[in-house]
Amino acid sequence: MKAVVLARGLGRRMRDATPSARLTSSQLAAADAGLKSMLPIGNGQGHPFLDYVLSALADADCLDVCLVLGPEHDAVRRHYEGQGRPRRVQLSFAEQTTADGTARAVLAARNFVAGDPFLALNADNLYPAGVLRALAGLDGPGLAAFERGALADESGFPAERVAAFALLDVEEGRLRRIIEKPTPERMAAAGAHALVSMNVWRFDHRILEACRDVPVSARGEHELPEAVALALTRGVEFRAIPARGPVLDLSRRSDIAAVTRRLAGREPRP
Template sequence: MKAVVLAAGKGTRMLPLTVTMSKGMIPVANKPLLRWTCSFLDFCEEIILVVNESQRDIISEFINEKKVRLVFQEQALGTGHALIQAEQLVDGKFLMIYGDDIYGEDDIKAVSEMDGIVMSSFVSDNPKAYGVLEVRDGHVISLEEKPGHPKSDLVNCGLYLLDKSVFVALRSIPLSPRGEYELTDAIKILIGEGKVKNHTIKTWIPLTYPWNILDANRHMLDKYGSSIDRSVELRPGAVIEEPVSIGAGSIIGPNCYIRKYSSIGRGCKVGQAVEIKNSIIMDNSFVSHLSYAGETIIGRNCNVGGGTIFANLRLDDKNVKMEVNGVRVDSGRRKLGAIVGDNVKFGTRVTVMPGKRIWPNLLVPACMTIEDDIKSEVPLSKYGTPRNEEEMPSQRLEKTGE
């Protein structure tokens, strides 16, 4: 059996992380999302990975994989159009899966062993946010996108067992109002023909928003346990509360407290008396002495000055909201810190308020309080490494609500 993995999306709701990396390459428990997906599909004879040509990080990661075949979607015309790119490479039944969500390994295998066309569902406590299935006698009889009054709590989770008939259906659908060919429109045709079975899976973590990465990180650490590379240096007084993941060559300084569900990448340095809680620190980033990061994601090659605080709790104890594509979105989380892009340098004693985003390649001067998303328009390389606070380009900091 073959599997088709759709991974060509731009991931705009994951900004600022996806300014410099593809969504499928965001690390969860120190492994890119697509690596997890492909490992769960290892039983397949071939994995067809649909990407776009600008995703150089995905291409570099998988170009030499014997079992993975890269296929390019030249135009961003939707999930249906993406699947059509693999039409000539599949025969008979095949799996189709979204490459940037988390599924259970056992669930994927179970779907692959079924007969006919299968649409996987998941029991959701918020079905209004997804496509909702109506099921009768094991068959899907309707699919409605984001209904105001859902007919069930079963939602479409993007894991399918398909055959060549899906391509016939895809060629009969028009462009959607978004200007895309939607895979779900083709699935609705197959539903109308009575061909689609339902299979409800146990594990699905949709990675829609940045905080969902923290959900996925926690799930993977819970399921697969801690991973601390042998080369990691733990200095006296450091406390590690498992499960955590710490990559090769990292140094955990004296009297640090690395709390459970934290992932620290390769080549990182965590300074004296730093506390990291339920956070992701990506490769080659430094978090200097006396800093705190709670429910925070820090990108690659960042340098966090001493005494910096990534706050994660509102004073009024309400859910933290985050700006996403110009809309204030309730994270559903009482605790949520910052989302920091790659190559950001912080001066000392910076405070970042809950739910804020900081774009890549930014210098953040010392003693600032970040109360809004900060977006950089000027590359860090223009300035080099400043020698003191006066040389930092504070006038270049721009507040943005997108």
């Protein structure tokens, strides 16, 4: 199974200074550059966070991986073509010239996809290998649907972060729609058992057409959830598979200590 890892973001939240976050010099350099995926985790020099993401994909038998980067991310490419070259996954690269949204990031990998099914996931989230494996095992498009309360408990996310996750409207295991940025009232009404998205998907070639055609959002980007919504209107069905297990999020400097604790003693094998 192929996988597309979205690493084109500008890392604005990671660039923001957090006085309470204690970082090593190498972590500070990566954070200042907004290179979340390259932030070293662990003792000594550590391993780039992306190594753990690639290792989880390898554990899920997703061995053909494309990393979507920006033109300013040469250091990432040089690392993975040089001393950081993975041993278990075959790594390709695609360039998203401008940071114009996650739909365009997926579209940038169209030559790599070449008509095959693939997983798409964030470079700054570490998903359980079992969730990735379950998605890869589907016979069509789908996404991981995490129960809101369990995700908060297992991942240790602060309540305000969980409240901002996209709500999923699911009926008989099929995705009906995605509610981005739900209001506090809507999220409260949905309850702890509400299903939320962590932006990990299984797609086929039809998503590329939707990513090409989706209009610019109110935020000025071509966004992947809106491309999925467009695909739904065109008759593409998405299975929503129940997902459990901690998801690690490396979006902010304040996340680094918690992610480091979670990964202590864990050696990535990309």
